[in-house]
Amino acid sequence: MWTTLLLIVVSLALGFAGWLLFLWAVKSDQYDDVERPKHRMLDDDEDA
Amino acid sequence: MALCAHCLLEVPEESAIRETIDGKESVFCCPGCRAIHGLLRSEGLTGFYARRHGWTPGPPETARVPLDAFDGAVRTSGRQAEADLLISGIRCASCVWLIERYLGKRPGVLSTRVNFATGRARVSWDPSETGVGDVVLAIRALGYTPYPPEALHVGDALRRETSDLLLRFGTAAFLSMQVMLFTAGLYAGYFQGIDARYAHLFRWLCFLLSTPVVFYSGAPFLLGALRGARHGAFGMDALVFLGAFSAYGYSTASLFLGGEVYFDTSTMILTLILLGRYIEAGAKARAAEGISRLVRLAPVVARKVVQGGGTIDVPVASLSPGDLVEVVPGERMPVDGNVVEGGSEADEALLSGESAPVPKTAGDPVVAGSRNGTGRLLVRVARTGGDTVLSRIVQAVEEAQARKAPIQRLADRVVRFFVPAILLVAAGTVLSVLHRGSLPHAALMAGISVLVIACPCALGLATPLAVLVGTTSAQARGILVRGGDVLEQAAGVRCVLFDKTGTLTLGRPRLTDVEGIGIGREDALRLAASLESSSEHAIGRAIAEAVPAARRLTVHGFRAHPGEGIEGEIDGVRYLLGRPELLERFGVPVDGEASRAYSAHSAALRTAVLLSDGSRPLAVLATEDALRPEAAGAVSLLRGTGTAVAMLTGDDPGVAARVAVEVGIGEIRARVTPEGKREEVRRARERFGPVLVVGDGVNDAPALAEADVGIAMGRGTGLAIHSAGATLMTEDLLRIPAFLALSRATMRVIRQNLFWAFSYNLAAIPLAVAGKLHPIAAAAFMAGSSLLVVGNSLRLRKGGR
Numbered sequence: 113m114w115t116t117l118l119l120i121v122v123s124l125a126l127g128f129a130g131w132l133l134f135l136w137a138v139k140s141d142q143y144d145d146v147e148r149p150k151h152r153m154l155d156d157d158e159d160a
Numbered sequence: 161m162a163l164c165a166h167c168l169l170e171v172p173e174e175s176a177i178r179e180t181i182d183g184k185e186s187v188f189c190c191p192g193c194r195a196i197h198g199l200l201r202s203e204g205l206t207g208f209y210a211r212r213h214g215w216t217p218g219p220p221e222t223a224r225v226p227l228d229a230f231d232g233a234v235r236t237s238g239r240q241a242e243a244d245l246l247i248s249g250i251r252c253a254s255c256v257w258l259i260e261r262y263l264g265k266r267p268g269v270l271s272t273r274v275n276f277a278t279g280r281a282r283v284s285w286d287p288s289e290t291g292v293g294d295v296v297l298a299i300r301a302l303g304y305t306p307y308p309p310e311a312l313h314v315g316d317a318l319r320r321e322t323s324d325l326l327l328r329f330g331t332a333a334f335l336s337m338q339v340m341l342f343t344a345g346l347y348a349g350y351f352q353g354i355d356a357r358y359a360h361l362f363r364w365l366c367f368l369l370s371t372p373v374v375f376y377s378g379a380p381f382l383l384g385a386l387r388g389a390r391h392g393a394f395g396m397d398a399l400v401f402l403g404a405f406s407a408y409g410y411s412t413a414s415l416f417l418g419g420e421v422y423f424d425t426s427t428m429i430l431t432l433i434l435l436g437r438y439i440e441a442g443a444k445a446r447a448a449e450g451i452s453r454l455v456r457l458a459p460v461v462a463r464k465v466v467q468g469g470g471t472i473d474v475p476v477a478s479l480s481p482g483d484l485v486e487v488v489p490g491e492r493m494p495v496d497g498n499v500v501e502g503g504s505e506a507d508e509a510l511l512s513g514e515s516a517p518v519p520k521t522a523g524d525p526v527v528a529g530s531r532n533g534t535g536r537l538l539v540r541v542a543r544t545g546g547d548t549v550l551s552r553i554v555q556a557v558e559e560a561q562a563r564k565a566p567i568q569r570l571a572d573r574v575v576r577f578f579v580p581a582i583l584l585v586a587a588g589t590v591l592s593v594l595h596r597g598s599l600p601h602a603a604l605m606a607g608i609s610v611l612v613i614a615c616p617c618a619l620g621l622a623t624p625l626a627v628l629v630g631t632t633s634a635q636a637r638g639i640l641v642r643g644g645d646v647l648e649q650a651a652g653v654r655c656v657l658f659d660k661t662g663t664l665t666l667g668r669p670r671l672t673d674v675e676g677i678g679i680g681r682e683d684a685l686r687l688a689a690s691l692e693s694s695s696e697h698a699i700g701r702a703i704a705e706a707v708p709a710a711r712r713l714t715v716h717g718f719r720a721h722p723g724e725g726i727e728g729e730i731d732g733v734r735y736l737l738g739r740p741e742l743l744e745r746f747g748v749p750v751d752g753e754a755s756r757a758y759s760a761h762s763a764a765l766r767t768a769v770l771l772s773d774g775s776r777p778l779a780v781l782a783t784e785d786a787l788r789p790e791a792a793g794a795v796s797l798l799r800g801t802g803t804a805v806a807m808l809t810g811d812d813p814g815v816a817a818r819v820a821v822e823v824g825i826g827e828i829r830a831r832v833t834p835e836g837k838r839e840e841v842r843r844a845r846e847r848f849g850p851v852l853v854v855g856d857g858v859n860d861a862p863a864l865a866e867a868d869v870g871i872a873m874g875r876g877t878g879l880a881i882h883s884a885g886a887t888l889m890t891e892d893l894l895r896i897p898a899f900l901a902l903s904r905a906t907m908r909v910i911r912q913n914l915f916w917a918f919s920y921n922l923a924a925i926p927l928a929v930a931g932k933l934h935p936i937a938a939a940a941f942m943a944g945s946s947l948l949v950v951g952n953s954l955r956l957r958k959g960g961r
Binding site: 113116120123124127130131134135138141143 | 273282323326327330331334335337338341357358361365
């Protein structure tokens with residue numbers, strides 16, 4: 113019984129962690145602009 | 161001629177501003193550019209010049225919005241203030257880089273994030289150190305123009321809605337996956353046996369996991385259903401609400417009273433429908449934003465010339481026809497008017513779709529929103545504000561979009577009668593069970609079970625899922641569809657109206673004939689191509705491209721004669737290239753063979769130009785705007801399905817008739833104004849039924865918006881794309897009949913889906929009312945009918961490619 117319970121808890125925890133990550137992504141406007149990030153990698157920070 | 165170190169525009173020697181920087185002389189076209197260059201140097205941001213590749217920022221725009229207009233945009237919370245600004249002039253990723261870096265270095269600025277796609281910036285700062293005015297001035301100092309964001313309130317609301325739907329959908333998706341996991345365990349347990357403790361635990365877990373889905377993710381449906389109920393109207397929201405909430409309610413009751421649970425049903429239906437709504441809302445938000453951005457193209461402040469010669473800044477709204485305004489290089493025209501003094505060129509791409517600058521000298525008309533090039537102009541105001549060409553077109557688009565009756569979706573029509581009927585049956589069941597002497601809670605359960613059975617996912621999913629799959633598979637075929645209603649409308653289209661230039665034709669001329677008179681064909685072509693190599697005109701480019709750059713000769717003293725042609729010197733000989741009028745003006749007689757060849761080309765509706773060495777005509781060159789190779793095929797495919805096809809064009813009837821014959825279109829309307837095209841759409845609708853319009857220019861925008869379905873060409877102007885319901889990304893006209901076939905297939909699938917969902921109801925409801933339906937059979941029924949709908953909808957992905 114306890115192994116099953118443990119697995120349930122683990123799966124819930126993983127799902128919850130994924131959900132928190134998603135919430136964070138939406139709240140920090142990660143989905144607002146899908147155009148700019150792909151150009152950002154081309155910037156080199158010579159002065160940073 | 162030197163190039164301005166900041167904006168890369170050519171600077172005439174006499175007006176150049178010179179400055180020695182790091183031992184090297186730099187040239188600037190105006191004080192604005194010099195100031196920006198100095199700013200970037202002092203901030204160590206000259207990396208900007210290294211990272212732009214052949215991109216020219218143009219001289220700084222000088223339109224000004226009063227600083228206090230930005231106060232409303234500021235949100236203050238504690239020690240942090242924040243504002244969203246719209247920034248015009250952002251054209252590439254380096255602009256974003258520059259603004260983010262520069263603002264980041266301002267004292268008190270905490271963070272800057274510029275959205276490249278929408279041109280919006282979110283800046284936050286410490287109010288004790290700086291203010292919104294400083295931020296605005298800093299952005300202006302870089303040569304970009306910030307605007308307060310309220311101009312965009314429509315797009316804003318839609319964007320908020322999109323982000324809200326995304327949160328609700330994401331939450332529902334994560335939780336549904338977990339619910340499915342335990343439900344699978346419960347189903348397996350049903351057949352293989354399961355320890356009662358586990359079954360109990362799983363049910364409770366399902367309950368806990370699905371509660372947020374129903375009450376948080378499902379809240380919009382609950383509110384929508386309540387709103388509808390208040391008006392006595394039942395729509396999709398009510399159906400989804402009944403389906404999801406009754407399954408949830410029934411399962412929750414079973415949890416305490418004993419019985420099967422259907423939590424998975426309620427979470428899955430909400431998740432799938434939220435996904436469809438999210439995608440649709442995103443597309444709508446982008447479209448709305450595009451239109452309101454266009455309106456803002458014209459500046460709100462103009463420099464009015466006052467008596468005595470000076471200028472003062474006044475709001476454009478206060479100008480009246482007859483006033484004189486000054487337009488400096490790089491500025492957008494604030495009004496429609498006529499040039500009184502000065503010479504420059506204007507980028508009128510927003511009206512014509514043609515990006516080549518149009519020369520402007522005294523007497524020429526200019527339109528609000530077009531961008532002034534390198535010269536200073538004095539313009540006599542003819543029309544302002546709502547009367548300008550730009551705002552008339554935008555108004556026509558908005559009017560047509562607002563007036564178009566929202567399509568009554570097939571499913572909505574069905575649901576309107578279905579939902580009240582089900583509610584009646586459920587209420588009847590409760591009463592009859594009570595009448596037979598059962599306990600109230602048993603009667604209530606019987607009533608809810610009728611609701612659960614009668615409002616399965618299948619019915620709720622029937623339309624959204626088919627539309628979702630139809631939309632994405634249209635996209636895979638190169639057609640970007642803005643919403644599901646476009647597909648439904650397209651299925652009923654009876655008449656297709658094509659624009660000519662840029663739609664049926666390629667929209668760019670091609671050199672077709674070269675005839676030498678007295679000199680060889682090759683020599684004539686080489687001379688003409690060399691002369692045209694620095695020309696910006698579409699026909700000039702067509703001629704220049706006919707000869708590789710390496711084989712062209714050096715041209716001195718190039719001069720353009722707007723509307724007539726060009727002149728230039730090669731190896732000491734002065735050549736003229738242009739219309740017969742140009743040659744005659746320079747005293748070259750156009751007669752004999754030259755005159756005959758020219759008229760022959762004109763009669764064949766090709767655009768011809770003459771080459772001359774200043775004494776006699778040397779050659780005749782003809783260009784033609786070629787038809788898209790697949791145009792005729794697309795037209796005949798459309799006619800094959802019984803759809804009427806006609807052509808609308810602003811061009812003259814002769815050219816239109818020839819194109820029509822070549823592509824096989826019988827009906828043409830030539831010399832039609834933008835508003836006239838809209839009128840033609842209405843007339844066609846009366847004659848044939850729903851109308852599809854295909855176009856590319858701003859002049860097509862009113863027709864595209866008025867049409868039941870508008871399809872814009874992918875390389876068309878922004879306004880055309882935003883006015884249309886769909887965009888043809890690949891510019892392949894054959895996709896249009898394919899798209900119509902796809903929308904008809906989508907509607908067919910929706911009808912099939914509805915049919916199956918109803919057959920299921922017809923079979924199951926009597927059993928549920930009689931209380932004879934076994935819980936696991938009910939679950940199988942529900943899952944089975946949903947799978948059927950999902951599978952049937954997925955069929956749309958195949959075929960027709």
